Amino acid sequence: MYKPYETTFRNQSLTIREKLASLSFSYLLLITMLAGIGVLMLYSAANGHWQPWAINHLIRFAMGFGLMIFLALIDIRWLMRYAYLFYAGTLLLLIAVDITGHIGMGAQRWINFGFFKLQPSELMKIAMVLVLARYFHTSSLQTIESTKGIIPPLLMALFPAALIILQPDLGTALMLLFTTGAIFFAVGVQLWKFGAVFIAGLVSMPVAWHFLHDYQKNRVLTFLDPERDPLGAGYHIIQSKIALGSGGVFGKGFLKGTQSHLNFLPEKHTDFIFTMLSEEFGMMGAVLVIVLNFLILAYSYSFALKSTSYFGKLVAIGLATNYFMYVFINTAMVLGLIPVVGIPLPLISYGGTVMLSVMASFGIIMSVHINRNVQIGKD
């Protein structure tokens, strides 16, 4: 088939200047706006102080911004080439975390590098997208639709997910599996296979229930009936709903959220920051955040669609889906739609690893955009 642009740009490397010129400023603006909202909310969470969260958040965003631009400028073929290596390295880190955690007789999710704590599970979310994108890029539709063809990627996903569950971090593991599922769906795995997995899941649920930690069981039960334990596990959900609901349409005003500032709302600077925002800025503020995130997703999708390479498309879609998972799970959880799982709201919640991981994802999506016309072979 004749493709007019193929001859023009094939194997051509872009200069830094050309790359910078094709950065999407709208995209950068959207990201910066959300991070700015994050700084504002963390300032409020500390009762109007830059310390201890807002200033750190700002610094981390600046660092993340640098990382994002760096990743945006690298050659997408390079990402493809080293995908497996990156995946293997991340897997090793995960194993290392599990082992040290096991020795230390407690839950351990990070490796301490002194100046910053690395959570390999966050890294794995990116590695997973890259490695699956590479795998499916090189597979034919026939292979994808064959049962044999999806066994290797399935194993590639299940193994790290199992390691993460062992940490134990059910939320992140589920997120990883959802993202994997989304990629499988996107590349064209037949729907009946999803149905089969779904039924298998339902059947194995009682068994899985047995293996859940007590606190995880509690979270699920509490989600189903928050009044079950209003002072214990149900307290978070009840107080979160009160904070949100009492915010009304226009909110109680910046620094004036009573639920947040009088400490009725727990974890207001991390997982429940969306609640605090909704209390202080009302439905207006909450919808603004949802709209900004929707626009980021829309841009990411348009970058994916504009990319001429299958790898690029899939990487952008996978990372965007991953980002969507954060936003949806976090907001749905604080709104009492799903059980409380420790997933933060990216760009707004306080937390270094998620900030860097999300910024890295944006960098890679932008790289897909910049390299949209770069052809990638199947090697």
Next chain:
Amino acid sequence: MNRDNDKGKVLIYRSLIMALGKFLLLLVIVGRLYYLQVYQADRYKTLADENRISTRLLIPPRGVIYDRNGVEIATNQQNFQALIVAEQTPNVQETLDAFKKIMPLSDVEEEKIKKDLKRNRSFVPIKIKENLTWEEVAKIQLHAADLPGIYIDEGLTRDYPFGESMAHILGYVAAVNETEAKKDDDPLLQVPGFKIGKSGIEKKFEKDLRGKGGSLKLEVNAYGRIMKEIEKTDGVSGKALTLTIDSRLQQKAFELFGEESGAAVLLDVNTGEILAFVSAPSFDPNLMTKGVSSKDWQAWLNDEKHPLTDKAISGQYSPGSTFKVIVALAALESGVIRPETQVYCNGQMTLGNHIFHDWKRGGHGNLNVVEALAHSCDIFFYEMGLKLGIDKIADMARRFGLGSKIDVGLENEKSGLIPDKKWKLNRFGEPWQQGESVISGIGQGYILTTPLQLATMVARIANGGYEVKPTFTKVTDKNAIRKIDVSDKNLQLIKDGMFAVVNIPGSTAYRSHFNYNGQMMSGKTGSTQVRRITMKERQTRVLKQNELPWKYRDHGLFIAYAPQDNPRYAVAVVVEHGGGGSSAAAPIASKLLLETLMLDPVNEKVGQ
């Protein structure tokens, strides 16, 4: 290449489906936001306020009760307590030790403080000691530098300066119990430590005395720490109340009883206002307010003199000879006798095969009605009882306030008993016997009266037959008092008899007479047996009262008024097992009436 092309198309197709899915999920989030923040906003706003706002009720000062001269008889006293706030002292134990040096704490007290400290958050004030005196407060404040975290807090406690003497009028306040809390929805009752009237005037006028609670709205955080005051609404203090009691006379009357058990009611005969209202012995209402130990409580309950019973309204006594004034009046009014009619008394009277004795062996000889009253001749009144029949006696007794509750606002008032033919048939299914009319003539038999009823009776005689009703609150309209339908002439004969009882040498109460600037007392004695005199005793010698154990001695009764010509005050005194009316009750009535006359402003003017 074709398959590859398909692969790309599948990716785009499936991705768009996924994008649509994500879009829908985000719409769900927005929908949920709408549901919580718009549809249910009001509900959650209320819940958030409930979280944030802690409303404390402020207890209003209870209304002060005054006597008729403006003397405080129930007040509120400042009550100081020492509190400790753990987080405001560097070392709780050291502070407590320093406190102990100033004021010793028992091990039990210290144990409780430590338990409270452990149980509460460090910013919650914990009570160390209450009911501190002024000196103790001063001492603590002097050492304030050594006592970081210790504060003095003041509250109000009810105080009854006259203690025992007014306990049966005022009653007392104490902590709210469950039934009371259920019946009354005033939120004040839910406040810990709030006290309400449990008996007496405190209970009767509870609503007025209580006032309305103020409220203090505070913003608190999730740990209960107070962040700021939002709003303060002042309550309304309880209304002050003025009673008709004269605290000097009340005190005097109570003291006159000494160790005796009984009751006295002193009335203004023209209005019915109660000047003194005593039931002895009594209890200290201040102890009730602070909380009575079960030991004290048991002692009160087991005391044969029943200090907790208000004998003035719930003690029912056979009126004995004091009832003769009613019988005499009934006899005159119905025409059974005329003023000059004489009856011969030889010491006994026979009816069928039963002999009725006079209290005086050998009898009194010929007597008219005035003389019969003066000497309290039983035979005369046996005769009257027989001739009148019970129904006419009962009718007159009721017109003078006997046989039904008077209701001065106090609980547990007894109605006494004025029997008649119908009553006996209903009660026992038997017809009335003539002999029963005979003994009713001297106030014996079924008849029962309370000291309050006796006081009412004598006041109505003294004021010339006006139907005054005893009351603790000021009477404003004297003209509304009805006249009882009896002739003034007949009433004057009764009064002449009562004057003779006290002021003619040889009469039953002559020993208690007085003359204060020409003002004298008129009265009538009464004593009622609480045991039967046996035939054997009659044959040998009736035992003297002081030879009997206390509970078998006669009740002594005396009703009186003064001054004799234009009466202003009436009194009824009952001394339980006092021996007799003339020896036990008349002296108390006499001293009380004399004191009343001496304190009467009318007489003060005379003195000037």
